[in-house]
Amino acid sequence: MKVLKGYKFRIYPDEKQIQYFIQTFGCVRFTYNQLLLARQKALQEGEYKTDVSPAKLKLDYPFLKKTDSLALANAQRNLDRAFKNYFSKRAGYPKLKTKKNSWQTYTTNNQKHTIYFVGNQLKLPKLKTLINVNLHREVLGEIKSATISAKDNQLFFVSILCLEEVTPLPKTGKSIAISYCPKHLVQIPATNYLPAFRQEKLQWQLDKAMKRLKVRAKAAKNRKVLLEKAKNYQKQKVKVQKLYMAKNEQKKNYMNQVSYRLVRDYDYIYLEKTPTFMENMNFSETDWHHFLRKLQYKVQWYGKKIIFVDAVENVRTKENSPLNV
Known part of the structure; x- marks a missing residue:
């Protein structure tokens, strides 16, 4: 298609x-x-x-x-x-x-x-x-x-x-139930199935850059210079923006990898209708909705299917719905 x-x-x-x-x-x-x-x-x-x-x-x-x-x-x-x-x-x-x-x-x-x-x-x-x-x-x-x-x-x-x-992917005859995970984005039976996602170093660089930005803002204020005209502040601001963008791009790339792996390996993907979200974690509610949009158009492209359920635990316990990872 x-x-x-x-x-x-x-x-x-x-x-x-x-x-x-x-x-x-x-x-x-x-x-x-x-x-x-x-x-x-x-x-x-x-x-x-x-x-x-x-x-x-x-x-x-x-x-x-x-x-x-x-x-x-x-x-x-x-x-x-x-x-x-x-x-x-x-x-x-x-x-x-x-x-x-x-x-x-x-x-x-x-x-x-x-x-x-x-x-x-x-x-x-x-x-x-x-x-x-x-x-x-x-x-x-x-x-x-x-x-x-x-x-x-x-x-x-x-x-x-x-x-x-786009050519539909081969059928595998497999199904899987996944739910929201604040740390790894998705909760699945085998965590080693997910690609690596590490932002500790990038977060450390961002925190350090933010501290330096605040210092330069304070220095500009002490000199009674507007932030728009403070060159050191503006240079540091650009560095912070680049780190934010790198962090977001890394997250988007991870979502693309996870969504494609699921669509490639499984014909039926069970998802919770109303997951419970947590704040101040790796993946927020907004991230989850972005991930769902990626997953939904990919299952349509590649001839797979998403099924929304009340609780994925009920699906995992069914004998008629074996989940192979």
Whole structure:
């Protein structure tokens, strides 16, 4: 079956490319906000639709012509989706975007081979030069879109969405019952089945970096210097952010490994409907829900099945449901 599959990579743009990304972030944010204000005005007048569009905004604001038109069109699409979710009571009322947000993004589409890889470099629309990419895995399938994201305009990433053919995994005839575990994410009969997960060293580095950040913040305060202008504080802040990101990426990689192993080795996976979560542990309630989303789309891709039960202990004691690890 064909599925939409995402790949995320770190990219290393040069100065001109960084300036283009920052400019595009601003144009997309400006377009989104202008469309939102126009939609709000229309709703106040009893209308749902408005005649304001990215094409019309380009006539009033010529600087928008310098950026990717598909990125502006996707801003309009995102606003339409936001209002649809709001009226369906799936989300709150759309808010104006701000440049103070530490994460900035824009999405562009692949039209007539405008997004492609050349070795470890990426070609994007409107950019004449190639972008260096940490291509740690092969991108398969047809590229549909690319989303550029930046953390404080310092760390840049690209998320590639592909239409890819996925082959169902072989049937094993096995089943397993798993539950939430605050230490290892999942509780299964044999703990040696899980891949290694150790964040002690990374956590130690993060704690040390946080202490140093507090010291530099105090030093800046004593010198009566704003934190935004304190160079030592800002440098340390970037180090802390990188450690946080490394910790989160390590956790995501562990979730991917665990979910794939379970889907690969078992045809039926029993899960508790309402597990009891614990705070201040390796894996939180949010982590568990992220893991469930990964598990759910993988069982769909690879022809396996998830069964939610009240208690996995009841499943483990059934003779008709042998659990082999």
